[in-house]
Amino acid sequence: MITVHANFHSHFKELASTGEASFQIETPTVEALAESICEAYGPKMEAMLIDPDTHELNERGTMFVDAKGMRISMGDQLSDGDTITFLVGIAGG
């Protein structure tokens, strides 16, 4: 069991009704974290987080990064104490 911290921004924050949360997950993977988050916050969060066609992390208008600013993918491993940040990916205007 590891603990992973999640930072939610913009639309993610609204869906989670919080900017931060911690999750205890059995398997140290992004996939397990994503499952926990969907379970905690329901179908809208799932729609934001998971691509229904590929079951990968949703790439459309989103950005999920580790502490070094690198985008994470479903298959990535996590370590105890990691922080993952959930952002919307948009630019310009």
Added chain:
Amino acid sequence: MESRLLRVDLTTGKMRSEVIPHSVFERWIGGSGINNWIMWEHFLTHDINCDPRGPDNIFVFGVGPLAGTGAGSGIKGRITFKSPCYNMFGDSAGGGKFPYMLRFTAFEYIAITGKSPKPVYLHICNDEVSLVDASHLWGRDTLETHTMLREELGTYPSHAHTLSISQAGENQVGIASVVSDALRIHARCGGGAVMGSKNLKAIAVQGNGGLKIQMPEEMLAWSDDFRQKIDENEAVYGFKRRGTLGAVEMYQHIGSHFWRNNQGNMFRGGEITSDNWVKKYHKYSEVCSSDCFIACDAKYKIDGTESEAAKKYIGETFRRPEYLTTGSAAGALDVRDWSEVAHWGKITNDYGIDNQDLSCAISFLMELKQRDLISDSDVAELFDREQSLRWGNMDDIEFCVESIVFQKNLFGKIFGDGPYLGAIRYSELKGQNFMKYATYGKGGASFTEEMRPFPTWMNNMAVASRGADHLKGIGLIEKFQRKDLSKIYFDGRTEAADLSVPTLKGASTALIENQVALLNSYGVCLFHWMLDPAGYTPQDYYGKAYAAATGIDRTPDELMLDGARICNLEKAFNSRIGMRREHDTVCERWMWEPTDEGMYPGSVAAEMFNPVLDEYYEWRGWDKDSGLQTRKSLEDVGLGDVADVLENEGSLA
């Protein structure tokens, strides 16, 4: 597909209507592609090295074939001209209802040349056109001009929709913009100065004609599918709520803002670092164009309770600031109050002036003051008064804006063409080299985001046909680290999404430039595509809508070639006026000064700049030494005739 072009010679007052034949659409798609071709042909018989503020310059407005068809992908009109501030190819997109209403008249393209002996506006009412005295509008800002024209022209056959300039355009300020319906700005490259130089205050359109869609059934089916896709994309709901301000928190997290003239890359100070203000205070939503399934636009109205500063703006209402309005105010100028940021957006719109150029010019000077490189008396010399030039001081900033708009003083005159020429002129005036504090690419003002960690963005800034630009290349594969996109476009390779290597960055620029050229030529908004660039591909998914609207059925590969053709024509324009590889560069700050905060510290453009630029030329088939096009590269995209012109003028590799 057939469309009409209205040609207006303001010197003689003569106007004529021309049919744009199907073959032109087959070659140039529409929108920006056709605008470019109209300008190219114009400069085959007029001196391309003419003064952009002189009567020989041309001002083209065009709207692409998907606009207003019910496709739901937003509508963007485009203005195209030789830029008075950068002295190269210039164009700028804008939304609002003007472009869509133009399609409901007899025309979709307008080409204006010459110079009117007195201020006029062009009135298009279905197929009737007239030049009307505009002396009562001269001296008005864009909101007043729009309001007066609406009243004056009545509601038949429709409300009037307008494109207008403010006092900045009248004064031929290089960075003056053109504003659609007093709300949506064609900000870049100084189209307002071109209109002003022609004594053209506004264009007003009224129409109730219809649009002809070649394959209506197919169009409806496409539109239904698109609507469903948009509705299923949860990220769209977040985007509706915040528009591009959703980027504020992301950029704050990774360090991608442009703070104090890009001395840093994080916003400072409380609420400005998040998008909470927008959620709390934006008052009502609206769609910027009439044909958009997203509707990211919204308005605010300040009631004075939001903050201490907000008391200055009670009752003020305007569009919610977009990211770059925020980036320029909260970033470049370090304004920390949201109501002041919103006010910045409003004044730059009403004065019809590009807030990217403006903020880079003002923040350049603020940095000189911060570093004690200029004294209080130097500042007084520029402004004819004391001016603190303190970061974030909105009163000072507003005076800087007015100085430029009304050409009040030396500052206004020196910096009216943006930060690059402003910095050169000011360095000359003071006998000192201040260029290391100016932020620009290829002579164009920066867009106010941190770009040094992103090699594709840096390449975009260096090669964009209209100077530093985020809307020609768009480094989204890399910025959002989209390995999936990289794999799709580069045979399963992922390097385009990897920030640490130069590989596939120049290739990404070329690829996305071609795609964006297509979207700009269809006449749609870029945001729909940006929300799912793998799903709504310009050459494939949008290509079907284009076929339905025009009857021109192209394979995705053919459409990509069309996109490349459009980009090559913009490049050829700049080659004709003498631009070469040495112009495809970025400012010293980006090149050599490392970032020292955010998630990617220590980044400088120089690390990967040349290999990326070389790769870009390779992908384009251009000569790496001179940066010029080769005959083969032009013939490959069906531009043998353009190669002939360049060869005759010694501008072909």
